[in-house]
Amino acid sequence: MGLRLKTKLTLGLVFLFVVILAFGILGLFYINRLRGDERNILKDNYITLEYCNNMLRALEELPGDTAALPVFERNLILQEANITEPGEQEATRAVRRNFVEMVADPADTSNYKDIRRAIFVIQDLNQQALFRKDKKAAETASDANLWLTIIVTILTVFAFTFIVNFPGIISEPIKALTEGIREIAGKNYSKRIHLQQDDEFGELAQAFNTMAEKLDEYDHSSLAKIMFEKTRIETIINQMQDAILGLDEHRKVLFANVVAEDLLGLKEPDLLGRYAPDIALHNDLMRTLLREGGKKELKIYCGGKESYFAKEPITVRKDDQLIGEVIVLRNITPFHELDEAKTNFIATVSHELKTPISSIKMSTRLLRDSRVGTLSKEQLELLQSVTDDAERLLKITSELLNMTQVETGNLQLKLQSTPADEVVHYAMSAVQVQAQQKNIRVRYEGAPGLRPVHADGEKVSWVLINLLTNAIKYSPDDTTIEVKTYGEDHRVFFTVRDHGRGIEEKHLPRIFDRYYRVPGSTEKSGSGLGLAISKEFIEAQGGQIWVKSSYGSGADFGFFLPEETG
Structure with missing residues (x-):
């Protein structure tokens, strides 16, 4: 014979008591270890000090050793990503500002003193933080030691009290609930449980009585009413202008309205209850609807003309469990x-x-x-x-x-072998007058031995001219624009780098959208289509276009095209 519930609860509470006692002992042990490990939480400050020391060492090697500049900038970037203390942001910005001036003229050492002063401020802030956190951690460990001792003592008393009293409190209500559940299982829906308790068991008894009342009510309900509701829902679905198809969790067809039947070319007896993938073997539209990640917009010949529908799959879940799927095809032909x-x-x-x-x-x-x-x-x-x-x-x-x-879809492409150098030189000559008006130098750096691209040279030149025109438009006077070409993985890359004000990161995802213009732009002559057309031209030729930029440091536009094979 198995253990009674009271015995099981007693054993469980004894186990809980042991766990609480062990928790207290282990807690005291690990609190004492906290003092030895407290410095681990301060690693961010130590890392910052290391970055500062690296920058100071690099600064000492300047201006004589220009190789120290990348070392300084790398540590500055790491520091900018590791700001943890109040006031550290301002000091880091001061280092960045003076570093930009130093890069502009490495021979000018007038701002080295300001850079050192800002780095010393960062070091001082982090050293103060080390002392402050160390003291706070020690105080926390001491307080935790005291409070954990008190908590363990209180929990021990409560656990002992529960061992003595709790099993007897819960055993009687559970017996009553067990008897009531047996009666409900025997379809005796008139059974009620009466517990004079204002606790969870009392609430459970009330919930049980409510359930029994509902079951009794449902047991005497009319099947005709349920069928009426089903018919009304089916009528509403059939009157909708959108096609609606319902599947269960096993992908069997539950319902399909009249519009869905017309689109699929099947009637209700050929759909209901059948396994949808079996239907898809002989029905192209069903196969498309069941394909995950397929086109969301479909062109279907219906009603004597081509119509357009938007696919909207809806998963039906209950308690995080998939119980079905509804596929809606919205008619978007008018749009x-x-x-x-x-x-x-x-x-x-x-x-x-x-x-x-x-x-x-x-x-x-x-x-x-x-x-x-x-x-x-x-x-x-x-x-x-x-x-x-x-x-x-x-x-x-x-x-x-x-x-x-x-x-x-009428884009005409003349794909042929096109040397990258010819495209670049043609584009540079096309924007030469614009560049001269602002005294801007367009510098080209092409990789030697570069294979031709398989592309429409006229379209590629149009894209490159558009990128160069934008670069000239947004670059300050007397600056340089770099154009580069290089090959990698059977692809030829073209990049255009300017030194203008750049583009804020929040605008980058929409920069190739049609008619999109960056807010705050003072240039009013554009249509907002150039970059969108460039994207379509490049992707139509099997390539990809991108932009990399941050506000205040210029923009880097680029694209790649496949190499000519054979």
């Missing part, structure tokens, strides 16, 4: 039609604007010809303004035409 009309309208307007704008440019060139007539200085300025506006409008219309090609 596609509006989007197509918008694209066609933009394409038509852009195409119609391109001819008169080109005529305006031709007229401005004729007006500049001295054979037509001499213009005054004011007239020439007005003519230059008209020319700039025409150029800007022509660029915007060209970008809109490119974007409509992308949106309609």
Whole structure:
């Protein structure tokens, strides 16, 4: 015969008493060890001191040994990621500010003293923190030793009291609950438990009585009412304009409304109760719906025309357990039609604007010809303004035409072997005038022996010109823009690096979105499409484009394309 509940509880509480006693002994033991381990919590301060010492040693080697600059900057970056004390942020910023000035002119040692002073401030703050934390840890250990002793004593008394009294308190209510559960199992829903206790057992008895009442009520309910509710829900689902398909946890079809039946080309008897993957063997749409991570937007021929639907899978869970799935196909055809009309309208307007704008440019060139007539200085300025506006409008219309090609899938690519150097030199010559106006030098560094890319040279040149134009636009006067090409893993990489104000990190995820412009930009001439079109051009040729930047340190745009094979 097994142990009675009272005996089991007694043994359990004895075990609990032993655990509490052991906890107290171990707690006192480890509290005493805390004094020896307390310095482990201060490792951040020690690391900071190490970074400071490394920076000071590197500073001592400057300006004679320029190799010390990377050592200094590496430790400064590590320090910036390890700020833990009040006032340390300001001192670290002072080091960074003076370091930037030092990098700009390594021969100028006037700010070395400021750098040392800021580093000494950081060291002093962390040394003070070491002493303060060490003292606090010692006090904490002493207090913990006292309180843990008191707590262990109190818990020991309570545990002994529970061993004597608790088993008898809980055994009688459990007997009553066990008897009530047996009656409910025998479908005697009139059984009630009456416990005169204002504790958890009293609440459990009330919950049991409520459950018995509900079971008694459900036992006498009408099946016709349940069927009526089922029919009403099915009617609502069938009246919806979206296709709805329901599956159970075993992926068997539970329900499908009329729209779903029409899209699948199957009737209710061919769907309900069947295993969905078996249906998918002979039904392309069902196979697409069951595919995880597939296209969220589907084009389906329905009702005599092509329609567009958005797939929205919904998992149904109960107590974190999967009990089914509902697949909804929302009809988004009207939105596609509006989007197509918008694209066609933009394409038509852009195409119609391109001819008169080109005529305006031709007229401005004729007006500049001295054979037509001499213009005054004011007239020439007005003519230059008209020319700039025409150029800007022509660029915007060209970008809109490119974007409509992308949106309609009519992008024409002439993929062929294209040398990377030719693309770069062509792009650099195209922006030469813009660079000279700001006295900006565009410097090219190409890797030797670079294989040609398999790409559309005109499209790649367009992308590179766009990146260079942006770099010139946002770079200060008298600076340098670096263009690099190199090969890696059968890919050719192109990068454009400027030294402008850079882009804040929060804007980087949206920088290639259509019509997106970084807030606060003073440049108003762009359409916000250049980078979006660049992304489409590069990805259409099997490449990838990216940007790396932080505010105040310039931007680094780049892309790669596959090498020419064979």
